[in-house]
Amino acid sequence: MTPDLGFPVTELSSFESLFAACAASAYGVAMRLTRSQADAEDLVQDAAFLAHRGFASFMPGTNFRAWFFKILLNSYYSSRRRERSRPVTSDLDDTPDLYIYARSGEAGFPTQGPDPAAQLLDKLGTERIVTAINRLPEEYRIVATLYFMEDLSYEEIAQALQCPVGTVRSRLHRGRKMLQKALWQIAEEDGIVRQPALQDNA
Amino acid sequence: MSRLDRTNCEEAFRRLDDFLDHRLTPEELRIIEEHLEVCAWCTREFNFEASLLHGVKRKLRQLEAPPDIVARILSRLPRTPEAGS
Secondary structure: OOOOOOOOHHHOOHHHHHHHHHHHHHHHHHHHHHOOHHHHHHHHHHHHHHHHHOHHHOOOOOOHHHHHHHHHHHHHHHHOHHHHOOOOOOOOOOOOOOHHHHHHHHHOOOOOOOOOOHHHHHHHHHHHHHHHHHHOOHHHHHHHHHHHHHOOOHHHHHHHHOOOHHHHHHHHHHHHHHHHHHHHHHHHHOOOOOOOOOOOOO | OOOOOHHHHHHHHHOHHHHHOOOOOHHHHHHHHHHHHHOHHHHHHHHHHHHHHHHHHHHHOOOOOOOOHHHHHHHOOOOOOOOOO
8 A cells, every 4th residue: 555645656756656655564574673663764764775876776667675675684684794693593493383273272272163263363463473573583584574564475585585485485484383383482471372381390 | 086195194284385375386286175175184284374374464464654654764865866767
């Protein structure tokens, strides 16, 4: 949806109209990357500046959103290159397949019906789902954000990340599993589902 | 009978992500759909994963950017060049 700028978009020059059409989603992605409103706006501003400056290299008729996200991600990486080189470890790494499906059954949530996960997701709400995305290690968080929030294809994500489609596929596969575990952890922490009783080691 | 019968649930499951993301070839899709027709167990798992996936997408896409962010950012940019020029 085109945001309300206070004047008709048709009067805007091409960069402005293309940017206006994807700025809200770019901000959403930036929020997931930086986890801060101020930093997210700064990041989109930096990317808009670079995109504006390099707009002559954009081929009209190609995918502006994927082109802009590539610049956004490059801006993000260069702003925190040092942190990026740190090895990432996460307790989400070893998540088995069908994690929520298996746990839902144990916790009494539906596992069948027309929309079986809806009850759990409604109880979690959007904010907790965002929190779960934020818990993913960065490389998975970025792919998951582009996939879940923007509905970019594997090819568009690969273009934005400048990596092979196979890398997108494998990160997305692991990222989805990690997200399931993160969602369940949050559901336990917030009492939406009961935490398993601690084992008695005595 | 499908090539993916009840003994091939594992093979169907390996294609779950591609199935959910509409990345199967027509032939692969046909094979999976035939398997799902005869395998209630896989059907339940596939339906649950689809419900979870679409539900998360739906929730996350309700998030909105601050209403004035586009105008604010554009106001800080210099005058615009034309694409491909």
